[in-house]
Amino acid sequence: MESIDDTQNNLQPTVQTPGIRNNHDSAVPSRLERLLRERELRKSSRSQANEGIRDGYRDSDVFGNVTELCLSDGDKRTQEGLVIEGLAAAVLSNGFERQDGRSQKQRLLVVANRLPVSAVRKGEDSWTLEVSVGGLVSALLGVNEFEARWIGWAGVDVTDEIGQRSLTDALAEKMCIPVFLDQEIVHSYYNGYCNNILWPLFHYLPLPQEDRLATTRSFQSQLAAYKEANQMFADVVNEHYQEGDIVWCHDYHLMFLPKCLKEHNSEMKVGWFLHTPFPSSEIHRTLPSRSELLRAVLAADLVGFHTYDYARHFVSACTRILGLEGTPEGVEDQGKLTRVAAFPIGIDSDRFVRALELPAVKCLIEELQERFAGRKVMLGVDRLDMIKGIPQKILAFEKFLEENPDWHDKVVLLQIAVPTRTDVPEYQKLTCQVHEIVGRINGRFGTLTAVPIHHLDRSLDFPALCALYAVTDVALVTSLRDGMNLVSYEFVACQESKKGVLILSEFAGAAQSLGAGAILVNPWNITELASSIGYALTMSAHEREKRHQHNFLHVTTHTSQEWAETFVSELNDTVVEAQLRTRHIPPQFPSEEAIDRYLQSNNRLLILGFNATLTEPVDAQGRRIDQLKEMELKLHPDLKEPLRKLCSDPKTTIVVLSGSGRNVLDENFGEYRMWLAAEHGMFLRQTEGNWMTTMPENLSMDWVDSVKHVFEYFTERTPRSHFELRETSLVWNYKYTDVEFGKLQSKDLLQHLRTGPISNASLEVVPGSRSVEVRAVGVTKGAAIDRILGEIVHNNVLKTPIDYVLCIGHFQAKDEDIYKFFEPEPNHGQAPTTRTKAASHLNRTTPNHSAGKSSGHRTASYKVGQQASTLEKKAVSKDNKNFWSMLRDRMTVHEGSSVLDLKADNYFSCAVGRSCSEARYLLGSSADVVSLLKDLAYK
Numbered sequence: 045m046e047s048i049d050d051t052q053n054n055l056q057p058t059v060q061t062p063g064i065r066n067n068h069d070s071a072v073p074s075r076l077e078r079l080l081r082e083r084e085l086r087k088s089s090r091s092q093a094n095e096g097i098r099d100g101y102r103d104s105d106v107f108g109n110v111t112e113l114c115l116s117d118g119d120k121r122t123q124e125g126l127v128i129e130g131l132a133a134a135v136l137s138n139g140f141e142r143q144d145g146r147s148q149k150q151r152l153l154v155v156a157n158r159l160p161v162s163a164v165r166k167g168e169d170s171w172t173l174e175v176s177v178g179g180l181v182s183a184l185l186g187v188n189e190f191e192a193r194w195i196g197w198a199g200v201d202v203t204d205e206i207g208q209r210s211l212t213d214a215l216a217e218k219m220c221i222p223v224f225l226d227q228e229i230v231h232s233y234y235n236g237y238c239n240n241i242l243w244p245l246f247h248y249l250p251l252p253q254e255d256r257l258a259t260t261r262s263f264q265s266q267l268a269a270y271k272e273a274n275q276m277f278a279d280v281v282n283e284h285y286q287e288g289d290i291v292w293c294h295d296y297h298l299m300f301l302p303k304c305l306k307e308h309n310s311e312m313k314v315g316w317f318l319h320t321p322f323p324s325s326e327i328h329r330t331l332p333s334r335s336e337l338l339r340a341v342l343a344a345d346l347v348g349f350h351t352y353d354y355a356r357h358f359v360s361a362c363t364r365i366l367g368l369e370g371t372p373e374g375v376e377d378q379g380k381l382t383r384v385a386a387f388p389i390g391i392d393s394d395r396f397v398r399a400l401e402l403p404a405v406k407c408l409i410e411e412l413q414e415r416f417a418g419r420k421v422m423l424g425v426d427r428l429d430m431i432k433g434i435p436q437k438i439l440a441f442e443k444f445l446e447e448n449p450d451w452h453d454k455v456v457l458l459q460i461a462v463p464t465r466t467d468v469p470e471y472q473k474l475t476c477q478v479h480e481i482v483g484r485i486n487g488r489f490g491t492l493t494a495v496p497i498h499h500l501d502r503s504l505d506f507p508a509l510c511a512l513y514a515v516t517d518v519a520l521v522t523s524l525r526d527g528m529n530l531v532s533y534e535f536v537a538c539q540e541s542k543k544g545v546l547i548l549s550e551f552a553g554a555a556q557s558l559g560a561g562a563i564l565v566n567p568w569n570i571t572e573l574a575s576s577i578g579y580a581l582t583m584s585a586h587e588r589e590k591r592h593q594h595n596f597l598h599v600t601t602h603t604s605q606e607w608a609e610t611f612v613s614e615l616n617d618t619v620v621e622a623q624l625r626t627r628h629i630p631p632q633f634p635s636e637e638a639i640d641r642y643l644q645s646n647n648r649l650l651i652l653g654f655n656a657t658l659t660e661p662v663d664a665q666g667r668r669i670d671q672l673k674e675m676e677l678k679l680h681p682d683l684k685e686p687l688r689k690l691c692s693d694p695k696t697t698i699v700v701l702s703g704s705g706r707n708v709l710d711e712n713f714g715e716y717r718m719w720l721a722a723e724h725g726m727f728l729r730q731t732e733g734n735w736m737t738t739m740p741e742n743l744s745m746d747w748v749d750s751v752k753h754v755f756e757y758f759t760e761r762t763p764r765s766h767f768e769l770r771e772t773s774l775v776w777n778y779k780y781t782d783v784e785f786g787k788l789q790s791k792d793l794l795q796h797l798r799t800g801p802i803s804n805a806s807l808e809v810v811p812g813s814r815s816v817e818v819r820a821v822g823v824t825k826g827a828a829i830d831r832i833l834g835e836i837v838h839n840n841v842l843k844t845p846i847d848y849v850l851c852i853g854h855f856q857a858k859d860e861d862i863y864k865f866f867e868p869e870p871n872h873g874q875a876p877t878t879r880t881k882a883a884s885h886l887n888r889t890t891p892n893h894s895a896g897k898s899s900g901h902r903t904a905s906y907k908v909g910q911q912a913s914t915l916e917k918k919a920v921s922k923d924n925k926n927f928w929s930m931l932r933d934r935m936t937v938h939e940g941s942s943v944l945d946l947k948a949d950n951y952f953s954c955a956v957g958r959s960c961s962e963a964r965y966l967l968g969s970s971a972d973v974v975s976l977l978k979d980l981a982y983k
């Protein structure tokens with residue numbers, strides 16, 4: 045349908061849900077079938093691998109936990125070093141032949157701001173590497189199914205060549221590749237744009253008022269640094285990329301990376317995963333660079349989040365801010381689908397479970413038990429970040445002590461607060477604030493021998509952390525927002541013997557997976573938090589056991605390994621799916637060929653749509669749409685001259701065939717010598733003549749008032765929607781309404797039209813991308829074309845038959861029948877003509893190959909001068925596919941006076957701004973139509 049809303053930035057979801065649609069082809073397994081099969085394969089390969097470990101035929105390096113094995117071997121190296129070797133060992137299994145016969149591991153380039161190690165310089169060319177702390181590092185260290193390389197920043201500024209070279213070598217041993225960022229970039233990109241703008245915003249924390257002005261001033265330079273840093277990451281990826289690699293970009297630091305990578309190599313398989321929440325679109329839209337960031341991420345093939353909520357917010361930001369189409373699969377832009385889905389992260393639970401058996405850890409557990417004998421242990425482990433809700437946690441603990449004097453010397457809160465982003469002023473303020481509260485509470489409730497809160501401004505190593513988790517009675521996670529929160533998972537993994545209680549913020553992603561076993565709290569509600577502490581401390585053993593088992597099962601089955609495998613498998617599949625989709629997308633319009641054939645033809649017919657074909661394109665790049673301007677359809681100014689030139693060519697007949705009313709066409713085309721077909725061809729005129737109606741005589745319009753009544757009702761109830769009453773149809777348009785509300789209302793409207801009191805009327809309901817049109821049954825552009833042809837023939841003295849047809853428009857739904865009108869009938873013994881077949885057939889008959897081919901050649905002739913009046917009286921056929929034969933049957937063929945003599949190769953049908961169509965070819969937008977018509981006019 046070429047109704048007023050159908051501009052190119054608001055495309056209909058033309059490709060249906062993959063998986064449900066079964067990939068267009070029953071022989072091809074659906075997306076879900078493929079993913080399930082892949083999962084089965086992974087499972088069986090893993091169980092074989094585990095058997096391998098039990099049988100002792102594999103080196104522990106590849107599948108076992110390196111940390112644990114080395115420690116038990118009495119190795120004296122630091123635990124951090126060993127964890128890194130865990131990654132390296134996992135990674136070093138290059139070329140390992142899987143037992144299921146599948147080939148080697150796929151190469152995975154993990155790109156994250158931070159490498160899993162931070163480097164400390166010891167001399168000119170010597171370095172020590174320490175494990176970086178944070179959930180992202182912990183999770184990815186558990187992944188060993190792939191041949192992974194990690195690309196990222198080593199956390200130091202290295203300006204000299206010797207330093208850079210030696211650090212590169214040191215990191216290479218750990219399968220890490222550095223990106224060298226200088227201090228200035230780190231300051232603006234990492235401390236500035238990442239941690240002072242994106243991080244708070246993604247966690248729903250507005251910047252404090254006094255910083256806001258300064259932030260706004262430096263915003264542009266920070267954004268520039270952010271883009272520059274992302275390009276630096278991309279350069280390193282490009283340098284190391286090998287064909288077939290998977291590139292997995294991580295987190296809010298690298299939102300521009302997918303775009304940079306795809307611009308360099310569109311074949312690269314690129315995934316992007318966000319470890320933080322993605323906020324409601326209402327929050328995201330406050331960001332000045334909101335559109336740019338979204339578009340850059342959408343360049344990825346697959347975009348992943350921890351929870352469905354975050355994924356939903358992202359899709360909604362893309363639909364509301366960019367005006368793109370959100371589907372159950374992701375986000376569609378001009379036929380390109382970016383898949384968006386939830387992939388909840390996990391931990392390497394085995395590593396924690398087995399760590400508890402290590403002598404070193406057992407020893408620590410005993411020490412801690414002795415130290416806190418007679419007291420219940422409560423634990424908090426967080427980076428010292430404002431999102432973690434540390435002040436709220438401590439204040440709630442204070443309230444609990446206040447209200448429960450009996451517990452004063454029977455409970456202790458151990459708070460590990462790992463310093464993080466210490467250069468950012470907000471973090472410095474938080475440190476002071478927390479110290480102050482802890483000091484006050486310890487002063488208030490402490491005794492000479494004991495204090496209620498042990499607060500540590502430092503990180504712990506892995507054995508200490510495991511021991512601490514194991515002796516804890518109640519873990520407190522009070523994040524105000526948290527992507528996932530792996531601490532809660534790690535605590536559960538270490539609690540098989542104690543079965544302690546987890547108090548968990550409902551604002552952590554983990555609440556969605558551990559919600560059944562944990563006590564969920566709103567950390568802003570200090571009273572509720574304090575009473576939850578009391579409830580947890582006194583919980584019965586039976587309840588603790590039940591809750592723990594539930595969580596333990598989840599943590600041990602949803603591991604980091606599973607997470608990474610699922611993501612990578614979906615990424616691989618997304619690329620397969622994209623290939624399947626593109627098989628069914630018509631190719632780009634072959635301009636050169638079309639122009640050549642145009643020039644060689646003697647009598648050409650150009651059928652052009654109007655809206656979104658000959659109109660000025662709407663700027664969709666994040667600028668606010670000007671509804672009033674856009675609703676007033678105007679011919680593209682660049683088309684005026686070429687159109688005039690084409691119209692003056694005696695060998696060319698132009699028809700503008702539009703859904704718009706006569707007045708709109710008059711205003712825009714009155715000055716040209718062409719044919720105008722308004723309201724889908726119901727009205728027709730040569731611009732030098734008068735409008736005539738081609739409406740079938742028996743066309744009933746009795747339904748108009750009832751439909752108008754319904755449209756008025758919906759227009760009143762849907763802000764910024766409007767309807768247009770044409771002479772033969774009505775269009776309700778909701779393009780400018782709230783996306784979701786508009787969709788809901790249109791559903792309601794359609795239901796009413798189809799099943800309500802007017803459902804029996806002889807009318808056709810045509811849903812567009814953001815519109816609903818109602819017209820009489822059988823009125824389509826395809827149905828109109830034979831009436832139009834009849835009139836043209838009737839009016840023109842045809843010296844030669846029409847031997848070239850170009851039909852081009854943003855036609856939708858039923859109006860696509862127009863593209864089929866001139867398609868040749870299938871030859872006997874051949875499969876019926878399909879879009880792809882037609883396309884490939886056409887490709888076959890390009891000048892190089894077409895010699896002697898005339899399979900698509902059809903000649904039909906009108907008995908000139910007779911058929912027009914007959915035709916206009918005939919009822920419109922509903923059987924669109926038989927127009928050609930109808931046409932032929934109705935027309936007397938007589939030698940020498942054929943009206944149409946059209947070889948298949950001289951027929952060009954083209955859909956504008958559509959991703960999928962019945963047309964043979966596609967053009968992106970009206971801008972492409974402009975250059976095509978210019979070429980036709982001036983070549």
Ligand SMILES: O=P(O)(O)OC[C@H]1O[C@H](O[C@H]2O[C@H](CO)[C@@H](O)[C@H](O)[C@H]2O)[C@H](O)[C@@H](O)[C@@H]1O
Pocket residue numbers: 158177178179180181183295319320389464465526527528529530
């Ligand atoms: O590298 P830093 O700036 O020091 O910060 C450490 C990491 O913090 C964030 O972690 C997030 O990822 C976790 C795992 O997915 C998730 O559980 C947690 O909720 C998130 O906050 C950050 O996203 C990472 O990039 C940082 O490396």
Ligand SMILES: O=c1ccn([C@@H]2O[C@H](COP(=O)(O)OP(=O)(O)O)[C@@H](O)[C@H]2O)c(=O)[nH]1
Pocket residue numbers: 177178179180182183425426427460462502503504505509528529530531532534
């Ligand atoms: O002293 C510490 C404290 C924390 N962590 C690790 O830091 C990660 C924190 O991840 P989480 O997802 O809870 O939050 P993030 O810090 O990533 O926001 C967990 O894996 C902890 O084991 C650590 O290694 N040493």
